[in-house]
Amino acid sequence: MPTALVTGATAGIGRAYSRRLAAEGHDMVLVARDAERLEELADRLQTRHNVRVEVLAADLSDAAQRAAVAKRLADPAKPVDVLINNAGFGTNGAFWDLTPDVLQRQLDVNVAAVLELTHAAVGAMRERGRGDVVNVASVAGFFTVSGSTYAATKAYVIALSEGLATSLTGTGVRVMALCPGFTQTEFHERAGLEMSKLPRAFWLQADQVVHESLADLRAGKPVSVPGAQYKALVAVGRLLPKKLQRMVVTRTVPGRT
Structure with a gap:
């Protein structure tokens, strides 16, 4: 059976990926901070889909714990065929009101973890001549969002993924940036964003x-870019001058910081 590793596996898009890939017959490696929720999901997937599930509790803002996940991805004895880099978090508040520690943790999870885990996975996948990497970015990454370090981190993920997709053409390894819009998950509540x-x-x-x-x-x-409404938004947004784009986003996007 192929094996998929999903970060941020216990909630939202990560949990949906875990259910879907297990249903397709993938053995799973589930990565998240909450060990109890990991075990609950693992039991559910094993029972429902008769797949093997490994849990790896890790906080990806911590360098040593990121390295442990990267080591698992690079292990030739237990190859990973699909990597879903889903873990990430947003913040609520102006850039100057947030502490450097919070901003650094966001950078570590949203950027450093994606870079390190993608590097580990792609190296092993190229040697085998196959593999898939999905890096979860955001529609926000296409726009200059006032004061948003989150959008800045997702712009990096998009650029990295597109560049790798091009350079890996013909190797059997695929890399894709997933750029969802607002999705019904725990994300906005955790970030303290008012979305009503x-x-x-x-x-x-x-x-x-x-x-x-x-x-x-x-x-x-x-x-x-899932959803017709967001495909249209991105297509139109790319045609707008940056000044007009900033004006539209600032006036219309809730929780934009």
């Missing part, structure tokens, strides 16, 4: 995001 005023039409479901992203990955696309 966002129109219902802008909300996506995690299962929908995963379904569309896997179809795009298997079609060889370097970037996936």
